[in-house]
Amino acid sequence: MKLLTYLKDQQYRLGIRSDKGVLDVAYFAEQLSVQDVPQTIHDVIENGASAIDALHALANQAExxxxxxxxxxxxxxxxxxxxxxxxxxxxICVGLNYRKHAEETGSPIPGSPILFNKFNNTLAGHMEDIALPKPSEKVDYEAELTIVIGKTAKDVSKEEALDYVFGYCNANDLSARDLQMRTSQWLLGKSCDGFAPLGPYLVTADEVGDPNNLGIKAMVNGELRQNSNTNDMIFYCDEIVSYISQHLTLQPGDVILTGTPEGVVLGYPPEQQVYLKDGDVVTIEIEKLGSLTNRLVAEKN
Structure with missing residues (x-):
């Protein structure tokens, strides 16, 4: 199932993508007098299979x-x-998690996942404009597969780790490289407003299948910049979930950005590096997950 959120009357509403269009869950639940249907994306994530069953039943009645x-x-x-x-x-984000990306940046292959974090101020939606922060002149794109946790996970094994995943989505781990590299901590360059657009859909794990074998691309103004496969990840999704859960408890709705492949601006020779500018349009496309598009705009005073 492909789920999405959209704004109506300044509130997020839940939708289901289908061949007939986007099913407005709240509308049909009210019109058909259907009870116990999840009304938000987090209701669905937290209630898992029972919520998905309820949505399937609603979709059948709506059709x-x-x-x-x-x-x-x-x-x-x-x-x-x-x-x-x-x-x-x-x-939670994983850095340097594709072999060719580590190589293009001249970094050693990590022996353990490199973890950092973003905050909720970085969230943005499909087709939302994202401001280029005024203190930076080097904003970069990063196509990333994102894991969405569906069940509380603490100290889970690699073998069972994917059982705790609700689904997957596209992300663009936007990165202000000059701010990121200012100190040994990456947080500043990773956590500017709008620097983690997610979407357009949250696709349930059963529909995605193997997350470690998905085509992944990034386009800037229609030009292909990244073109890889998640099978180039150093640490696969099951390893990532298991590793993180050994150190902290993962909760339903937590998201994990799993790293980016080669082709980012930072990986180009210095004389060829052209960072994102006002008006640039970036599209992240991952097999089975659709395409996430955002325009970068100059930050207003």
């Missing part, structure tokens, strides 16, 4: 009533998307 309740089917082009996970308790 049967589509002729009389057609206004409950929305066009994606008309929506103002929110981040597909709206309020994660944790945003």
């Amino acid at each position: 049967a009533a589509q002729d009389t309740l057609s206004s409950g089917w929305l066009n994606e082009e008309d929506l103002q998307f929110g981040p597909c996970v709206t309020n994660p308790g944790k945003i």
Whole structure:
């Protein structure tokens, strides 16, 4: 199932993407007098299989009533998307997790996952404009597969780790390289407002299948910049979830950005580095997850 959030009356609403359009969950639940249907993305994540079953049942009823309740089917082009996970308790990121990316930046292959974090101020939705922070002149793109945790995970094994995953989505781990490299800690360059757009969809794990074998791309103004596969990750998704859970408890709704492949601006020779500028459009595309697009704009005074 492909889930999404969109803004209506300044509130996030839950939608289901289908061939007929986006199903407005709240609308159909009300019109069809269906009880116990999750109303937010976090309701779905926290209740897992039972919530998905309820949404499938609602979708079936909505399809049967589509002729009389057609206004409950929305066009994606008309929506103002929110981040597909709206309020994660944790945003954990893995650095230098693709072999060719580590090589292009001249970094050694890590022996353990390199972890850092972002905060909720970095969240943004599909098609949302993202401000280029005034203190930076070197904002870079990073296509990343994102894991969304579905069950409380503490000290789980690699073998069972993916059982704790609700689903996956696209992310752009935007990075202000000059701020990131100012000190040994990366946080400043990673945590500017809007620097973690997520979406457009949160796709359930059963629909994705093997997360360690997905094509992953980034385009800037239509030009292909990154073109790889998650099988180039140094630490696969099961290893990442298991490793993090050995050190801290993961909760439903936590998100993990799993690293980026080669092709970022930082990996180019210095004389060829052209960082993102006002008006640039970045699209992150991962197999089975759709395409996440954002425009970068100059920060207003």
